[in-house]
Amino acid sequence: MIKYPFLKEEATIGITAPSSGVGSELHGLIKDACNRMNAKGFNVICGETVWTQDKAKSSPAKIRATELNDTMQDDNIHTVIPPWGGELLIEVLEYIDFENIKSKWILGYSDISVLLLATTLKTGIATAHGPNLIDLRGVHSDETTAMWQALLSIKTGESIIQHSSQKYQKEWNHDNFSPCVFHLTEQTYWKVISDSNVMKVRVSGRLLGGCVDVIRHLIGTPFGDVQYFQQHVINNDPILWYLENCELTTVDLRRSLVQMKLAGWFENCSGIMFGRSEANQPVQDYTIRDVYEELSEELQIPIIYDIDCGHVPPQMTFINGAYAEVEVENGKGTVKQYFYP
Known part of the structure; x- marks a missing residue:
């Protein structure tokens, strides 16, 4: 049985980096993206791993996993969106507490798809393969990209249609x-x-x-x-x-x-x-x-x-x-x- 999370209005979005973080020279991109989320009515909480990047990862595997576990178990955080993908998310899988994660959306792609697929296969919780946080920093989104919010706001038993891009x-x-x-x-x-x-x-x-x-x-x-x-x-x-x-x-x-x-x-x-x-x-x-x-x-x-x-x-x-x-x-x-x- 598949369990579908639900993105409600004024939800709190947790930003954590289970793969790559963002170096100091690009911190402005994260701030822009967070501002866009705030403008949409969401609250944003950024973890410490978001702001660091060293040796092809945001931080050591256990630190990334601890922050992800805390984010997934926090009742005050409703959706998780990593900043972007990376290379070494697979390192954190053995440290994730899949048995105790709460039903909430995880949205992303690239290396994040390892986490998405593993989470759905292990728990039956639906996950969302779509834009990363960095992709959502624009003043506007094209129609295809913008559908992420509508998809995550569908209730169990409902349906939604997407069309190929122009x-x-x-x-x-x-x-x-x-x-x-x-x-x-x-x-x-x-x-x-x-x-x-x-x-x-x-x-x-x-x-x-x-x-x-x-x-x-x-x-x-x-x-x-x-x-x-x-x-x-x-x-x-x-x-x-x-x-x-x-x-x-x-x-x-x-x-x-x-x-x-x-x-x-x-x-x-x-x-x-x-x-x-x-x-x-x-x-x-x-x-x-x-x-x-x-x-x-x-x-x-x-x-x-x-x-x-x-x-x-x-x-x-x-x-x-x-x-x-x-x-x-x-x-x-x-x-x-x-x-x-």
Whole structure:
């Protein structure tokens, strides 16, 4: 049974850095983001780990875990949003008190998706894969990014629809300030691969996913038991995976997907969605299209790719554990998420 947190008006948002913190030269970004949250009517509490960064992490693993545990167990904090991702969140998993965390939203992506997926698999609490705090510092948000608040404010039993973006950001340009943070210049076009070779696909299932680079390391650990989750938490509903690639070449990605398949992560899987990625570079003429076609043929499921998810913004907010119906036609995508227990 999935438990859905609820983001109420004037909620208190806890900012903690279980992966990377923010160096002193970028503290202004955090202050801007907190001010935007305050302007929306939220209260903000920042932990000490947010303001430090050393040796590819905000602080040692036990310190990060202690602050996260305190934040998750504090009844006065209703939602947790890390500043951004990083590299070494996996170090904190063994120190997290999953048995005593309260039901509250965790929102983020990139390395944070390790925490999101592990939390949902271990506890049945839904988690939100979407923008990090830094992405929300703009005076305005584009329509796709802005949906995070609506998603987190849906009650159990209700549903909500998101539509694919109109345009996406081709490259990061931090020196060119934009009131919307992102510079959306390229036409969005969702693509599909299916056995019928049609340009229209419908697929549904319980959402699970994250950044392939990091969630693959949950395989074989107590934090990545997808089979138990499917059998005992979602009553054998099919899983609809959403995945995004940050830094893997096509062969790296292929190896990771085969490992997921061999570990049983794709058993009773209805489909897989992949986000846009600048990392999808061919190796010896082995292209990303080859990767997707082989996976579709092996699993006999549709593949949807270049969706709004991951490191090429903007991105939708996907709720781990929610039931989703996805439709793609002529490059446009619609995602309807149901907050079913």
